[in-house]
Amino acid sequence: MKFSILSVLGALAVVANASVLTPPVLPLAVRNPYLSTWLADARKNPWDHWPMFWTGSTFGFAIMAAVPDTNSVYPLLGRPQDFLREKDGSYAVQFPKYNGATFDASTTNLTYTISSPKNGDEVKINLSFLSPITPTSTFRQALPASYMTVHVEGTLNVSVFVDINGEWVSGDHNNEITWELGKAEASTSSESDVKFWKIARRFPQHFTEHADQAEWGTLYFTGPADVDHQTGEAVSLRRYFAKHGVLNNHHDHSYRKMFDNEPLFAFAKHFKLGGGTKSSPKKDSTLFTFALIQDPVVQYASARGLTQMRPLWSSYFFTPEEMLLYHYNDFDTAAALASDYSEQLAKDAFASGSQDYQDIAALSARQVLGATQWSGTPDNPILFLKEISSNGNFQTVDVIFPAFPFFLYTNPQWLSYLLEPLLEHQLSGQYPNNYSMHDLGYHFPNATGHGDGNDEYMPVEECGNMLIMGLALANAMRDNPRPAFIRAAHTTAALPLGPRTVETRSVDDYGMDLRWEDMGTTGSKAAEKWTMRSYPLWTKWTGYLVRESLIPANQLCTDDFAGWLANQTNLALKGIVGIRAMSDMANLVGDTADAAKYRRIADDYIAKWQDYGISRDQTHAKLSYTWQGSWTTLYNLYADALLCFHIPENKPPLGTSRFWSSKQSPIGDDSEATSKSTFIPERVYKMQSDWYHNVLQKYGLPLDQRNLQTKSDWEFFAAAVTSKKTRTEILQNVARWVNETSTDLPLTDLYQTEGTGGFPGVSFKARPVVGGHFAFLALERACGGKAMEALRYLDESEPAVINVQAALEADMPDGLDSDDPSEL
Helix, strand or coil: CCCCHHHHHHHHHHHHCCCCCCCCCEEEEECCCCCEEEECCCCCCCCCCCCEECCCCECCEEEEEEEHHHCEEEEEECCHHHHCCCCECCEEECCCEEEEEEECCCEEEEEEEEECCCCCCEEEEEEEEECCCCCCCHHHHCCCEEEEEEEEEECCCEEEEEEECHHHCCCCCCCEEEEEEEEECCCCCCCCCEEEEEEEECCCCCCCEECCEECCCEEEEEEECCCEEEEEEHHHHHHHHHHHCCCCCCCCCCCEECCCCCEEEEEEEEECCCCCCCCCCEEEEEEEEEEEECCCCEEEEECCEEEEECEHHHHCCCCHHHHHHHHHHCHHHHHHHHHHHHHHHHHHHHHHCCHHHHHHHHHHHHHHHCCEEEEEECCEEEEEEECCCCCCCECCHHHHHHHHHHHHHHCHHHHHHHHHHHHHHHHCCCCCCCCCCCCCECECCEECCCCCCCCCCCHHHHHHHHHHHHHHHHHHHHHCCCCCCCCCCCCCCCCCCCCCCCCCCCECCCCCECCCHHHCCCHHHHHHHHHHHCHHHHHHHHHHHHHHCCCCCCECCCCHHHCCECCEHHHHHHHHHHHHHHHHHHHHCCCHHHHHHHHHHHHHHHHHHHHHHECCCCCCECCECCCCCCCECCCCHHHHHHCCCCCCCCCCCCCCCCCCCCCCCCCCCCCCCCCCCCCCCHHHHHHHHHHHHHHCECCECCCECCCCEEEHHHHHHHHHCCCHHHHHHHHHHHHHHHHHCCCCCCCCCEEECCCCCCCCCCCCCCCHHHHHHHHHHHHHHCHHHCCCHHHHHHHCCCCCCCCHHHHHHHCCCCCCCCCCHHHC
């Protein structure tokens, strides 16, 4: 099969070439918590460092180019030059011109130029890493595999060498590994045969990790059937290629530990470009893939008990080899779907913020999904999530919550798959507390639950999170759950799935998700059914919030690194908004009595909250009701706008927008309503917007007055509900941080807003919470596209100039206030 890779890469480059930010680390092959390979120190040459796992540990992954015309070998990725002789009569080690990296939501491109001093001939090499985000095809998103295309153009013959080592399959260097070379033949003449290296631990240990790497699973490194292959000891293998420009197809069968005479697994491809001219250079390309096959993927305490969960792809294919062959030959469709998403995201993010925001959103997308693992069946998918780097918890609610704007924008149905294991487990009665659980297990991949109820104590936090996400999802389902960036079905060129292990009603014969109408229902019916199924949980959690959220007891919030604190203003707000959300959910399922009850309570609480939580001079929200002279970033205000509570209730029905083709109003909207009030008064939004303008630091908006650290997810939540000027200021400062930060691991969400923008002692990295960077985009899609419009009043005046020190001093106690909640 001849791939149309050149045209696809050209389409991808339209977006990728526009990237202007220079983050410290870039994703290469990032698909799940265990297939997660990154370009380290991405501001420098790719051959200065080895690629790394998300933890920062190195991966053996090297790429070189050999050019006969210059009798030289050129390192492109990793440090293969450390294994070569600097002075060898048969070859020389030189370095190419590195043209830099570009990226979009699914792709990272590394480009190089190699020139011949003899006649000025040159070859350009593009290493294009594609981990496709395909919201219109959950089936493709669930394939645990990533692409790398080597694209060459020029007038010089060139051979490209790629190798990997055993570090891809174990975090313990003392483990023995085994390997074999395999082949898979295509079933039609329009598809390509492939060969693959198959690498695994000799004695795998299911559901165990070492240094956060999986200790079970098989790595498949796949290329076209016509490439050279070779396995052997690292020094001799790399030197053989440097000397000959080819591999000898030798297979070393001596299994051993990964660093005992370090075995490498390599492919090499020769490109004949000689004879081309500068005005008409020759072009060619070849495709490689990386896949980590685990079956089962996790163990999960489901309603039927502790279950070993199989990967979602196993519902479509009988063997890993069938899946790998399909994935390889499906490149054109996967790349086109990913390009659709990347291009629309770029347009939406640019329109919503700026070029900087476009890059930040693109940089965040693969990181979100890199923490997930797909399971379930085609009609009932499940999306598992690891709390990467902070503590490894399984399905942490307050990690899903900051990430959920990404899912609302990208594909709301994926959010339902993410919430499903939490709902099923708690509906089955396996969790004993009367509030929402914090997580499904102490450490991924073991979702063994907390039958003793002794999970991390964040009851108000998690109840509020679940109710807010529940209503946001129901709103999205009711309106239009289809991603907004669909332009074409891409079925004309897509490969048919062929025989499957199960039948499905939700996926077509080409692996594309079907619409509600195609499945014989509507979004409104689906939203009502989904909400009603878990109604006992929604009411239980709301009851807890009614009792405990107005004046929160001493407890943790999601920012647990900051410690325990009573009377948290921002936490109370989340709980109260959660109660208000329950009113709309009750309306959705027809329980008007519950709807009215919870609405009355929420209205009462929000009035009291303003008395307790806002400073005496009305300039800012306090960190805690009883902490006078404090301030906080009130990021939970975002939920009020996202759920459409900030839109006056007597406004006419919402119209269409660039995001939605249908009309949406908040669930429970009553056209006869006469109240002109919003739930949280507009003055609170204006107050916080002005305050942020005055406390902003070099690299962003601190969380509160205690120190200068911040979390980028909450910065975007907060910025989304500010004036355009304040939002732009925050965004510009975060973009400056991306360019200048001294952090050296996959994008952190916790950093210092001054100094070098480094880690504040705790080194969070690669966490899915960067899905919060999509807060602007999710809000623009909410309420029929009118959520942002309802905040335009914030732009009617310039931000107020506030003397921060004076405002904090003015709030200091001068006697006991009768409204102090500590007296209650």
